[in-house]
Amino acid sequence: MTLFPHPEPSSPAPSSYQVWALPGIPEVRPGDDLVKLVADGATVPGMPGLADGDVLIVTSKIVSKAEGRVLEADDREAAIEAETVRVVARRGPARIVESRHGFVMAAAGVDASNTPKGTVLLLPEDPDASARALRLGLREALGVDVGVIVTDTFGRPWRTGQTDVAIGASGVRVLNDLRGGVDSHGNSLGVTVTAVGDELAAAGELVKGKADGLPVAVIRGLPQHVLEGPVEAPGTPQARPEESARALVRDAASDMFRLGTSEAVREAVTLRRTVREFTAEPVDGAAVRRAVDAAVTAPAPHHTTPWRFVLLETEESRLRLLDAMREKWIADLRADGKSEESIAKRVRRGDVLRDAPYLVVPCLVMDGSHTYPDARRNAAEREMFVVAGGAGIQNFLVALAGERLGSAWVSSTMFCRDVVRDVLALPGDWDPMGAVAVGHAAAPPRERPPRDGDDFVVVR
The missing domain is CATH 3.40.109.10 (NADH Oxidase)
Structure with a gap:
């Protein structure tokens, strides 16, 4: 892997990929044209631009801001309560909950950082639809077919620290099911399903950072994870199952660790x-x-x-x-x-x-x-x-x-x-x-x- 905060990338080798953050994206406000902001960032002189097969990694905060998911709220707890369908675990004021999107996470994704005082950010209404709209808009604006992943930050059971994961996707095969195959020693793979969407999200976070003002990253060199085919228009009832980030959410019946x-x-x-x-x-x-x-x-x-x-x-x-x-x-x-x-x-x-x-x-x-x-x-x-x-x-x-x-x-x-x-x-x-x-x-x-x-x- 090669990291390019200010890249001059060449064509990557088959066993490598490149990742860089898009510069120049300003503070996003409700009603902003996110497609235009990203397209402008991708065409800054000296930058490599976007190409077919790239994957765009987009922090959910800017999606939420553009979609007006900013709430005037002095009481963050009330906003968390409204976005919660199930409390999984509670320790003091900290709550791990299931959001109405189906994500098990801290505080239902309600965030009071990177937003003016007295306001909180909610997650996008439908992160998969947001990813599809951005993908379609970039195809129309720049003539490229890219995959788009919308990310947020999750903690993880049994592991210290947080990492970015995919909460919305379009044009990306978010799971790579290797079951039924064999490894290099001929052993059967019985349970291996790789969470590609989450791995791509984490790779993008390495160059975006939490407070660097770089909310969008580009990954190049992994076209095998980008799906071919038509880009769905916004409002499409359902993305292809393999490219919806909902596929990464384990269903309740098979989740052995569902309960706090x-x-x-x-x-x-x-x-x-x-x-x-x-x-x-x-x-x-x-x-x-x-x-x-x-x-x-x-x-x-x-x-x-x-x-x-x-x-x-x-x-x-x-x-x-x-x-x-x-x-x-x-x-x-x-x-x-x-x-x-x-x-x-x-x-x-x-x-x-x-x-x-x-x-x-x-x-x-x-x-x-x-x-x-x-x-x-x-x-x-x-x-x-x-x-x-x-x-x-x-x-x-x-x-x-x-x-x-x-x-x-x-x-x-x-x-x-x-x-x-x-x-x-x-x-x-x-x-x-x-x-x-x-x-x-x-x-x-x-x-x-x-x-x-x-x-x-x-x-x-």
Whole structure:
């Protein structure tokens, strides 16, 4: 790579490219003709101009200014709130959010730098459309076919510092999918998809700088990344998929790191829904064990560990338990005087356990509990342990949701504890605290009525 802040470039070798910043672009104001400003910068005497196959790297700030995305705002926080669709993580005043464009970034791209005091800059309304308009305008003004990338600055998880990335593109193949190919050693490439758009954006930033008044760069020598074909007119409903910067945004379903810390807890709790129907897809036992790891972090009295989890991983063990429990339920219901129709209906409610591909029986043990001389305190002691057992089960259910596993906690084992202990060969002091059906939900959960926490709060 060759950097030319004030270039006199020659034709680059096939394995090299050149990058330089366009000089002479003045402070951009709302309504300015950005095409004219860039074309004037590209035709300054002594500069190499623009040629077919070049890639233009344009800082989003000047696009926003030209498009009038300047907001009078003494309160930047209100502007961030308006541009945010989801708060990913928060630490003090700093917020990582998903903007309405779909970008996960700090402050939704709302910027108070390089703009007059009392104003903030919003991201372009549609960065891909902005890139297409600039590309078309330069073709009409200068007769050249160039690729255009609109950039902004992002921080990155696990990496210190910031870098420019592509938020809009036209005429550039922003992803280079190498899957299915082989490397120089003949190894198959199974996951390699290069983020060309972001790499070009970062290369341009090396010569633009943050405070040097050079908002546009040109990259020459990489025509393989510039798409041939007609330039779309502004207002085109959709760019070709391979040249839209939206292709660089990972979809939610495949994003393993979508959630921030606080949001992960909130979403896992929200995802924790009772699932009544499961697919036949097997359950990963390792995921269940990770959920148990979370369960045993619950609070408990006297520094005890009152939780035990019995994992029924085979169909034979599940059916043996459920058949024995069914017989006990039926006997109890008949003793209660229930009709056969009523008994059949009640037994069917337990079929969620029978249909699940995985079953867990949480148990409570009283190891470490205190014994008192009066029944009142002994009853309170047990209640403390039961509460701790419930906290462990809640942790378990939330952790399963975080593993994208559905669950249903059913209390039925509590009504036939002796049967459960006998079938599963459990110690006599293990109290089964229900059963948890685990599996992959067969359908999205039903909408549940919203609950406002204030309805459950009493302040004294």
